[in-house]
Amino acid sequence: MKSVQPSIGWVALHLFIRVDRSRLPSEPSCAKRVLDAIATLETDGHQVVMFAVLGHKADFGLLAVGPDLARLQRFQQELLLAPVVLVDSFVSLTEASEYTSTDEDEIARLASEDGITDPGEVEERLIAWRDRIEKYREQRLYPRLPNKAAVCFYPMSKRREGDDNWFALPFEQRKVLMAGHARVGRRYAGRVVQLITGSMGLDDWEWGVTLFADDPAALKEIVYEMRFDEVSARYAEFGPFVIGLVAAPADVLSRVGMVGQ
Ligand code: 76R
Numbered sequence: 465m466k467s468v469q470p471s472i473g474w475v476a477l478h479l480f481i482r483v484d485r486s487r488l489p490s491e492p493s494c495a496k497r498v499l500d501a502i503a504t505l506e507t508d509g510h511q512v513v514m515f516a517v518l519g520h521k522a523d524f525g526l527l528a529v530g531p532d533l534a535r536l537q538r539f540q541q542e543l544l545l546a547p548v549v550l551v552d553s554f555v556s557l558t559e560a561s562e563y564t565s566t567d568e569d570e571i572a573r574l575a576s577e578d579g580i581t582d583p584g585e586v587e588e589r590l591i592a593w594r595d596r597i598e599k600y601r602e603q604r605l606y607p608r609l610p611n612k613a614a615v616c617f618y619p620m621s622k623r624r625e626g627d628d629n630w631f632a633l634p635f636e637q638r639k640v641l642m643a644g645h646a647r648v649g650r651r652y653a654g655r656v657v658q659l660i661t662g663s664m665g666l667d668d669w670e671w672g673v674t675l676f677a678d679d680p681a682a683l684k685e686i687v688y689e690m691r692f693d694e695v696s697a698r699y700a701e702f703g704p705f706v707i708g709l710v711a712a713p714a715d716v717l718s719r720v721g722m723v724g725q
Pocket of ligand 1: 620
């Protein structure tokens with residue numbers, strides 16, 4: 465099948481799956497088929513993170529990230545040949561932020577925070593800064609998925625109600641508000657890795673939030689702290705939350721009873 469690739473960014477396909485235990489005994493090689501489907505997808509330039517889910521919403525989930533919608537659609541169908549039921553899903557694309565600082569922002573920040581106004585020194589700092597920003601943008605659009613013990617996923621939208629309409633705010637105001645949001649987020653650098661993917665026009669919510677951490681308490685803390693930030697307190701709506709334990713695909717299948725069948 466012909467590939468279908470977004471002109472910018474990658475696809476992020478979240479799948480939440482329940483094992484159909486009644487069919488397990490009659491499908492002895494189902495785990496191997498799932499593992500083969502994942503390995504082949506990875507060979508084809510996509511990344512997969514798999515996790516065992518706690519709670520009733522699913523047995524396991526996976527996040528597949530990569531360039532090709534057609535390849536991911538085929539992968540989804542290969543997976544569903546196993547004795548499983550797809551109980552939830554989320555389709556989105558990676559995106560760069562529209563609120564990233566510009567050269568002018570950084571020049572103003574250098575002057576106000578670092579006291580640097582000498583043109584030569586400003587230029588030198590700008591060159592290093594542009595390099596950092598470019599790497600950051602690349603990581604948002606073409607992320608390397610991290611290896612952390614726990615993953616949390618939830619969809620969210622920005623509110624559009626009466627005086628609390630995010631989309632009716634002028635760009636400059638949204639930018640100031642997002643800077644506050646980012647300040648809270650940066651305090652979790654190293655403890656929480658976020659992957660924000662955009663789903664407008666693709667799924668029922670506007671963004672998917674995927675958070676990775678070794679410490680599950682860090683996931684709870686960041687979401688709690690964000691709730692007090694105006695961007696979340698006033699303008700955010702949330703869908704259901706899912707929490708999972710990240711492991712190698714074979715380990716996840718073993719945890720949910722599919723290996724050894
Ligand atoms: O590009 C950037 O990362 C710069 C700053 C930034 C943007 C633009 C940023 C930083 N986020 C951005 C965009 Mn975020 N983020 C969330 C949630 O539960 C909640 O209340 C909200 C869910 C978390 C936990 C989180 C964490 N962020 C967004 C957007 C798109 C909005 C838009 O475009 O209008 C959403 C929906 C969203 C939601 N954010 C950070 C974090 C963290 C940890 C950071 C700091 C990252 C870092 O500096 O490494």
